[in-house]
Amino acid sequence: MEPVEVNAGGWYLRALRADDRVDDRPALADGGIDDADYIPRRTAQWLSDEHYSWAICQPNTGELLAEVGLTPSGTSATLTGWARSGHRDALEGGSDAVQRFAESALGLTVHR
Template sequence: MEPVEINAGGWYLRALRADERVDDRPALTDGGIDDAEYVTRRAAQWLSDEHYSWAICQPNTGELLAEVGLTPSAESARLSGWARTGHHDALEAGSDAVQRFAEGALGLTVHR
C-alpha cells in the first residue's frame, strides 16, 4: 500500500521523510532512533504491507513529535508508537486516528 496521510484534528499524520524538503532524522534521533536507514526501511515496509508508520506532526511546521505504527497480521493489527519528550498527547491523538483508519478503511481489528 502507498502511504496514507491522516488529519487527526490538531495533528497531521504522514509517512516519515528524509529528503530535500523534510528531514525527520534529527527528530528521530531526539526520540532515540539513530538508525540511518530507518526512514528508508519504513518506506519499504509500507510498500510490502509489513508495517505502516506515521510521523505525527505539528501541522503548521511539519515537525515530527511522535511516531505511530500499525503491524497487520491477517485480519488484525498491532498498534505501537513512541513520542518525543512532552508530546504524549500527540501520540495518543495520532494512535486513536490510526486505529479508526485501520478499523474503518482496512477492516482490521486493532490491538494496543
C-alpha cells in the first residue's frame, strides 16, 4: 500500500520523510533514532504491507512530534508508538486516529 495521510484534528499524520522539502531525521534523532536507514526501511515496509508508520506532526509547521506504527497480522494489527519529550498528547491523538483508520478502512482489529 502507498502511504496514507491522516488528518487527526489537532495533528497531521504523514509518512516519514527526508527530502528537499521535509527532513524528519533531526526529530527522529531527538527521539533516540539515529539509524540512517530508518526512513527508507519504513517506506519499504509500507510498500510491502509489513508495517505502516506515520509521523505525527504539528499541522502548522509539519514538525515531527511522535511516530505511530501499525503492524498487520491477518485480520488484526498491533499499534505501537513513541513521542518526543513533552509530546505524549500528540502520540495519544495520533494513535487514536490510526486505530480508527485501521478498523474502518482496513477492517483490522487493533491491539495496543
